[in-house]
Amino acid sequence: MSSKLRWTIAVILLGGLLGILNSTMAAVATGTLAAAFDTSLSTIGWASTGFLLAVTATIPFTTWAVDRYGGKRLWVAGLVLFLAGSLAAGLAWNVGSLIAFRVVQGVGAGLLDPLVLILLARAAGPRRAGRVMGLMGVVLSLGPVLGPIAGGAILGALTWRAMFLISVAVGVVALVLALRVIPADEPAPSREAGPSRLDVVGLALLGPGFAAVVLALSQTAEQGAFGVWQVLAPLGLGVVLLIGYGAHARHPGPLIDLRLFRSRSFTASVTIMGLGGMGLFAGLFALPLYYQQAHGHDVLAAGLLMAPLGLGGSIAMPLAGRLSDRLGARGLAAGGGVVAVASVLALTRIGPDTAEVWPALAAFTFGLGSGCFSAPTMGSLYRTLPGPMVAQGSSVLYMLNQLGAALGVALVTLVVQTADSTIAGLRGVFWLAVVSNLVVLALIPFLPGKVRAPEPVREGAHA
Structure with missing residues (x-):
């Protein structure tokens, strides 16, 4: 390089x-x-x-x-x-x-x-x-x-x-x-790549649609309930707008071509990253609550005790990403998924008398496991996408990751507020994280096993 x-x-x-x-x-x-x-x-x-x-x-x-x-x-x-x-x-x-x-x-x-x-x-x-x-x-x-x-x-x-x-x-x-x-770099029209006209209808449906769903999830966290108008109104609006975009995207030149999802590896990649975002943000919000509620730490101390989670990810991602360029994504991601599931299972056992070193260690290995499936998954996405489709694929990936993060925060709030105690609620959150990581494991076989050329886009998909 x-x-x-x-x-x-x-x-x-x-x-x-x-x-x-x-x-x-x-x-x-x-x-x-x-x-x-x-x-x-x-x-x-x-x-x-x-x-x-x-x-x-x-x-x-x-x-x-x-x-x-x-x-x-x-x-x-x-x-x-x-x-x-x-x-x-x-x-x-x-x-x-x-x-x-x-x-x-x-x-x-x-x-x-x-x-x-x-x-x-x-x-x-x-x-x-x-x-x-x-x-x-x-x-x-x-x-x-x-x-x-x-x-x-x-x-x-x-x-x-x-x-x-x-x-x-x-x-x-x-x-x-x-x-x-x-x-x-030159704008696309001079390179004959990508539509030169903005899909205004698609933009009016897709952006506000996703924003409304994210707002509904944020309101779920704020209201501590799902069945209230502050949640249901934006959720209903978001679903209607996204369904409208699905119908609109059948016309030529959509903002994001939904035929991207015909590729199994693309669909698996963006779903894994969305679920990974949900699990990560659930941990990022649940662990500080645990340190504050069970051990009486202030915000800064709880933040410092969260550092092992980020440290694990920052160690694993560059190594796993580099290896995936030679070995492919599937094997590395499967190993990381297993480590992530085992780590979150350990977090379901924490209690008020658990020494801080154990959840910190479990958070570190959770970061390692998440990093080992996230970096190869992102790498596989960009290896299988044709060049003109990179922008669309990136937007889908980031929107689903944002949605997963918002869902993770909302689930933490709902589960903790409806549980008999804070510890019971936090354990419930980690059980949900176990389930999300098991789904990740189930999707990993759809990732590319070896490095290969980008998949062709079917039937004239638009960039």
Whole structure:
């Protein structure tokens, strides 16, 4: 791998880390922000919910825009939007302005997040897809763990405004490096790849449809119940919009061609990553609750005790990704799935008298197992997708991963709130994680066993 390619990958990963760190830091600051603006926790929660919805709704647009305007131009635009939102959020004067500026941040992150996968896949090529996706996995593993730790440390030493302004400083560095390092690319029309016209109807159905479903899951977590109008209304709207997109996608030139799912390896890959996101975020929310409720630790200490989970993933993903380029995804992913199931089974046995070292060790091995099936799975996705389909595949992957993460958080809240005790609820959460990882194991045989050429797209699927 050349030094130029290494620099390109590093700069892309830095930009990808921005959104993950900022969203997880803001989640830790909910109580602080509510006190600063003299408002309720439910109201200030829209600063995070608005960010998440903006990300989800923007992702399908990125699918089209990356080929229409070029990857580098869109990356720079995403960074500028994110920087503007971060600066404005740090200067917010009331809760309404904060929520609005967090939405601007979310639009920027909605451009950047799928672009990370698209630009990495294009820079690396199919032969190095596993290696590069393994490096991306380090960001995905460490970001959700480092965010709460960094947020707690910043809030302890500085004001909440510093949390957003630090993102500006890091973002400026990422922007300067991106302008210097990321290679320029031509828009798709000049390369005769991808539709030149935006599928406006598809965008109006798909983006809001997924955002509505994510909102329903977020409201499930906030309301602590499923059968309430705050959940059922957005869920019903989201289902109707997504069904409408399914009917619309039969016409030529859809935003995302659903014929992608005719490939068994593609369907298995994105489903595994969605279930993996659900299990990971369930653990990321359940374990801090355990450390706080059962052992009385504060937010920062609980965040530090979460570090083994991210550390395990960050160790496993680059190694598994590199090996998958030579050996294929199936064997590595199966081994990782077995380790993940065994680790979560161990977490179902934790109680108030369990020493912290045991859940920390189980979280570490869970991270190792998840990393061993996630990086090869992502690598296999980009090895089997034809080049013009990479943008669409990345958007599907990221949307389903977002959906899985939101579902994981909602399940943690529902199970814990309806259980007889917090410990019983947390054990129930880990049993759900066992089930999700068993489903992952069942899907792994559909992944490619050996490295092979990209599958042909059937019957003229559109890029």
